[in-house]
Amino acid sequence: MSLLFRFFAVSLLIAGSSIAVTAWLATQATTGSIRQEQGEALATDASIYDRLLGYAAANPDWSGVESTVDTIARETGRRIALTAWDRKTIADSGDAGSPQLPVNPTVVVDPLNVNPVLKPVEVDEIDPRAVGPFKLTQEESDKLRARAQAVADCDGRTVVVESSGRPVLRGQSQSRRPTSMDCAVDELLYEPTPTEQKASAELIELLRDCLGRTPNVELPPFLPWIATTKPDWQRSPWAEASPEEAECLASARREQLAPYVAPPALLFLTAPTGAEPPTIDLSTAGVTRITWTALGILALAGLASWLTANHLVRPIRALTAATRRMGAGDREVRVTAAKGEIGGLARSFNTMSAKLADTERQRQALVGDVAHELRTPLSNVTGWLEAAQDGVAATDQRLVALLLEESLVLQRLVDDLHDLAQADAGTLRLHPEPIDAADVVEQVVAAHATNREVTVSARIEGELFLVADPVRLRQAVENLVTNAIRYTPAGGTVSVEGRLDQGVVIEVVDTGVGIAPDDLPHLFDRFWRADKSRSRTTGGSGLGLAITRHLVEAHGGTVSVSSEPGAGTTFRITLPVP
Template identity: 35%
Template sequence: MTFRLRIFLLVLIVAGTAIGATAWLTLSLTSREVSRLSAARDRHQAEIAGAVRRFGVTNGRWNGIDTVVAALSERTGLHIRVETEGSTLTDSDVLRGQPVGLMQRLATPVDPEPALDAHTQQEVSAITLTARAEAVDLSTEERKRRAVRHLAGPVPARPALPADLFAALPRDSGLAGPEAKAYYQLVQYRAGLAAVRCAADKHAIRLPALALEGSPYLSAEQRAAAPDCVRSAQEKVLRDTEWLDEWWQQFAQCRIDPMTVFDQCLAPAFSEAVGSTGAVPVRIYFGAGRDQDLAGLGRPALIGAAGLLVVAALGTAWIARRISRPVRAITGASLQLAAGRLDVRVPTSGKDELAFLSASFNAMAEAVQRSEERQRRLVADVAHELRTPLSNLRGYLEGLADGVIEPTPELFASLHEETLLQRRILDDLQVLALAENGDLAYNSEPLDLSELAESAVTAHRAVAANAGLHLLIDAPVPVEVRADPDRLRQVLGNLLSNAIRYTDAGGQVEVKVSRDELTAILTVRDTGVGMTPEEVSRVFDRFWRADPARHRATGGSGLGLTISRRIAEDHGGTITASSSPGLGTTFTVRLPAEMR
């Protein structure tokens, strides 16, 4: 199991446990809160609805309901929202300045209308019962005739109202019957609302609210505190004859069929009438209060939370230990590597990502060590390559200076040739350094690899003939590549020089050019002494020669193949070698071919 998979499974377990615990806790809290909210609503619903209705009745509008709702919410612990048709009047959570919580979908309707007084209701009930008792003996046709007769008859004239609308109704006032008394109560309600609003504006009373929920609505103290407002309100209502006539017509028509006076006519008409001058109906919604009841979740919640913490702590500790131990080891090893201990390695175990990280560090340390060893070998090889010829030059020059050696043209020619060889070694070192640093300049252009190979073979044909070799070329068709022609000639020249140098007289060197779909292929094959697999693996190393004695008579600087490989790689290609002892060697150069 990989380390990534272990972490994934651990995180999955912790996350699943946390989600499960959260879901259980949420469901438990929700269930408890719903139960608590239902119980609280059942306990306080009538109280809250009564308080809101009383406010609407006594104020005739909803200005100032915020104060009532805030006090009710504080006392009952419930979230209360009051809405009209299409808008929200107030919300206790908004009043507290906190996020608005969820509400129950079931609303409690409130109609802020004053009820008919008890005496009027008794009178309506008595008339209705009497009419129903009389109608028992009447046939359906007779009842219809009476109804038609009532409908055809004139509506009674609107009775005159007393100058003092809030006085007790005298017996001889002309306001006889329940419909007239309901009409008088309606007029009192409208006048009372107008009077208290006027008194509140003049600061005669503290609040614009009626003192009484029933007739006459104004208390004696309110009437005494603002007599001018009482008189002005009465005059205003009495002047509105159109409104008075409209509602008297509604009430008077309820006497057409006395059986429906209370149940189907007078009470609905009175409600509609007071609604035209009072507050509009509202709906009350209830929700959970601010304080969540967490008590009683019990031991399961504590055990679940403790278990989750234990799992998270153990998993985190395991992950920290599993990560920190190899990281500390790699950190210490990297410090030792930086201090010069190139043989330092870290232990690896397992097959997870941390094991791969340790293995990668060991591979890096190995590469650094090999690079350091190659650098040391390079310094040693350069010193070796230069020490012997310089010693020879020094010996000859000292011999000439002491008169021990006779100066001859042949000696000077030999010394000059030795100097040129050292210059070539230094030039090759400079080219190799530029190539390995990526600073070697290339002038790429389209060229025919077959043509380049033919020109190189022509240039080396005389050297091959002097060595007694057959130099062949197989390049039947043009092979287009994009490359630096001078650098490719350098590569092909190195390969041909090595092939001629290590092939005995009578042997053969063949140059072949071909291509496949994407690659141009240049092959140089000889029938020389060949190499062992170990020698093939080192053929591109600096200063390495196939001659085990590294005798300089074999010629060359030992850098040609190293430079050739770098040139091929810089062109996006490769160069490989294959060989068998006594059967010859084959070098293959592959370059990206131009699309046909």
């Protein structure tokens, strides 16, 4: 788990706990006072809200609500303001001098999403006065009302007309005569009209569309709980319906009713002056509880922070101790890698420590190799000079030539070390220019044409134009050819081939002794030679191939080798072309 995620999780836990506990305490401390001091105001607010809900349920917009708002404001002594979601005023009982409306509205007036606190509803949180397409025509309503009145005249009940225009019989029958004989039930009062049948069909289609889009719900051929023989089946509680079906029915009803009701509006209820209700002070007991809870949360936060910090500091301390040991000269020190960012830092430290240890070993090996390579020619020069001084050797041309050869060996070694130092420091300079690599190959081969023991030849396929430093490229090829001649016995051949193959390819192929597979990975390491005896018969300082690799890579190319013992060796240089 990452460090960032751990800190975030702990902070989120503390913040969530703080919010939850504070909200709970605030609710507990203020609920009683609110109920006591604002009970009457809440009832008034609920009445205002209900009347405006009724208007919204019966009208498709708010265009005529101004008079309703003014009437309610006069009756309740409250300032009532309705605005759209963008705070554009729909209706306001206040005058031009009234204060600005509060930031937060009292409630949202939406007949399709009734506030259950101010107006509890049985189903859907949809105002039952929102009937939409279920509203009967005048002719249907008149016919049903006449039938209902006939029954009411017989049994003494009262006819009440609902928002949809459908009459309903209320109260208890006052007739003492048998209903079956004198006050027969009119079944047409309880059957849906054509208007209601059409609206039900549309609603069922919307319901089925919703269920079809609901994941993990299989759409049955019919829904047994839909009783289309009842005019108000869609507003009855559906005990047989699944939660998904009930949710889809509510969604379908809102979709069907939306064009027939007013859009949601923000309702602001304030005093006639626009002032906010007085602030309710918390009791002393409530303040004490909040104080102790805050102290508890602080203690929890401190404990969590201490545990997290302790968990983080432990590996950091281990890293600190390891770096001190490394500074004291211990290059083999390692630390245990944990998880997350600290673990990544530990792994990076281990990699750095291993790299430093390897570099130290290479440095020690380099010092030994340089000392060895310098000792042999210097010993020869010193020996011959002492012999000449003692009169043992004559100071003739042969001695001068021998000393010159040894000094040239020293010069080549120093030059090779200088080239490697420049490559390591990134200061190896190139002077690239357009050249033909075939010319470089021919120059190198011509330089070895006088070799009588090994035959050196060139084979060029086409023109090998590229941009490169001709001097450095010749140096690289020369190193490979010299190395091939050195390990090819008398009578053997060395062939330098050039061609185009996804770039300029220069291959040096010899028929020498070959290289063992275990030695191939080390071939381009400095001072490494397959002949561990460092015999002077093979010569060389062990730096030529390392220099070749740096020169080729400086040109953006690659150098590789393939070999089989006893079957010769092939070195390949691949250089990019423009």
